[in-house]
Amino acid sequence: MQELDPSVLQKVNTWLNGNYDADVKQQIQKMLDDKAFTELSDSFYRDLEFGTGGLRGTMGPGSNRINKYTIGSATQGLANHLKKTYPGEKIKVAIAHDSRNNSDVFANITAEVFSANGIHVYFFSALRPTPELSFAVRHLGCKSGVMLTASHNPKEYNGYKAYGADGGQFVSPEDKAVMDEVAAISSIDEVKFDRVDANIELIGEEIDKLYLDAITALSVSPDAIKRQKDLKIVYSPIHGTGITLMPKALKQFGFENVIIVEEQATPDGNFPTVVYPNPEEKEALTLSLKKAKEVDADLVLATDPDADRVGIAVKNSEGEFVLLNGNQTGSLLINYLLTAWQERGKLDGKQYIVKTIVTSNLIDEIAKAKNVTCYNTLTGFKYIGELITKLQGKATFIGGGEESYGYLIGELVRDKDAIVSGAFISEMTAFYKDKGSSLFDALIDMYLQYGFYKEKLISVTKKGQSGAAEIKAMMEKYRENPPSTLGGIKVAALKDYEFSVETDLNSNTKKPIDLPKSDVLQFILADGSIISARPSGTEPKIKFYCSVTTKLASKEAFHATEKQLDTKIDDIMKDLGV
Secondary structure (H helix, E strand, O other): OOOOOHHHHHHHHHHHHOOOOHHHHHHHHHHHHOOOHHHHHHHHOOOOOOEOOEEEEEEOOOOOOEOHHHHHHHHHHHHHHHHHHOOOOOOEEEEEEOOOOOHHHHHHHHHHHHHHOOOEEEEEOOOOOHHHHHHHHHHOOOOEEEEEOOOOOOOOEEEEEEEOOOOOEOOOOHHHHHHHHHHOOOOHHHOOOOOOHHHEEEEOHHHHHHHHHHHHOOOOOHHHHHHOOOOOEEEEOOOOHHHHOHHHHHHHHOOOOEEEOHHHOOOOOOOOOOOOOOOOOHHHHHHHHHHHHHHOOOEEEEEOOOOOOEEEEEEOOOOOEEEEOHHHHHHHHHHHHHHHHHHOOOOOOOEEEEEEOOOOOHHHHHHHHOOOEEEEEOOOHHHHHHHHHHHOOOOEEEEEEEOOOEEEEOOOOOOOOHHHHHHHHHHHHHHHHHOOOOHHHHHHHHHHHHOEEEEEEEEEEOOHHHHHHHHHHHHHHHHHOOOOEEOOEEEEEEEEOOOOEEEEOOOOEEEEOOOOOOOOEEEEEOOOOEEEEEEOOOOOEEEEEEEEEEOOOOHHHHHHHHHHHHHHHHHHHHHOOO
């Protein structure tokens, strides 16, 4: 018969005998009575780790689950950090939540703990998007903010995203300081749960208005929108928070023909119409695409539950709706923004854009052609936010993003923002339609001008301890014996972000990489293609980001060239042994 590990049993008994609610104890006792040892082990074998982005996990009782006590401990640790960092100051924080089951409950617990610690809480009275929380932190002069969300994870999950005073997620060294304070909470008795009403202030529509007015002021093609105000936009919030702001943002930008996917309009943490509430997945846009065909839409927009990422679909040259990937949408957005700024004579050399190292180098090429600086950061939007804060007042951030469907326009927030991105994707569609072009035509024109870039993300899952060892061995092999060719093309350089060095494989000369250390390897091919290998920090996976490129001879050659690039990716992956 299976028995519980003694360390797990010790934790179980701590919860059964400790200062925990009766219903939680009952749930744990029932698992014991039912001999649900696997479930008990999963729930208690470790403490849910407060990582650089906060907490994320499945909901339920136990030290390795999202619940009142893990949320409370995280908040107490964050409160302790804030009080040490800002001694003698009045500390303010902002809290918001998405549509997930229990997000409102966990938001209330977070507010209670902060308030009990003498911290002033600005509390959104109803669900709101993540980017609005980031905006509120900055606008209200807060030292921190918390968003209760698990982004696009399945319905069983919830999470806790912690933000610093600049409205961005914590970065080094502060992220480590917060993690240490959370880890130092050794007993639930250290957590102050007694709400102080005087320290909690409700906010809502007044922040909505400030945020919407601020993003509307960023618009660069209002005249094109006026002429194309009947542009048909189908929008789905996929049962999430986007419904609170996206329709208002589109209306305020000047769009009068927005069609909501009604089956997905009501916020619902069970996400009843999708397998995953993730706009990267075609399945999640099934209802949106159906509605788009019915009304012959110009554009489809869909946002994830906390409305920080957006997926889009457009009509191709055959009139069929196709989903664009994150690299395509990001490249189109940057190309549009720089073109529109240029047309208005607004580019004077003091602007910049930002992308991550695994996002399409097409963006670098566009920036180079427009004489605009393009910075590359490590994967994770917090690094983009950190750079915007660092350069504030010295240069103007136009826009940027990452291949995983997260973009930002303007300096109002420090995280990816599907609301401002959705408004600008709509503006971009109007801009091109005003010139007699579709967004798909604009994509092909961009490839004709700068080269055809095709990206593909390949994830290889290696489970368990042996899987982790396999992934480590793969990375070591690539480092020690890098391939000389991939897909028949010479490997010109190897960038190793773990050791902060770039090696020119022709001359064997080395130069430093000025970014924080990260376990990422990049093979730079002689034709400009880039293959990045990166073990996932949160899952038992190694991810390969493939970006291959070639010249596009004509519009008519699009499909044939795309097939050629797909074959090239397959050949490269074979050479990497994947």
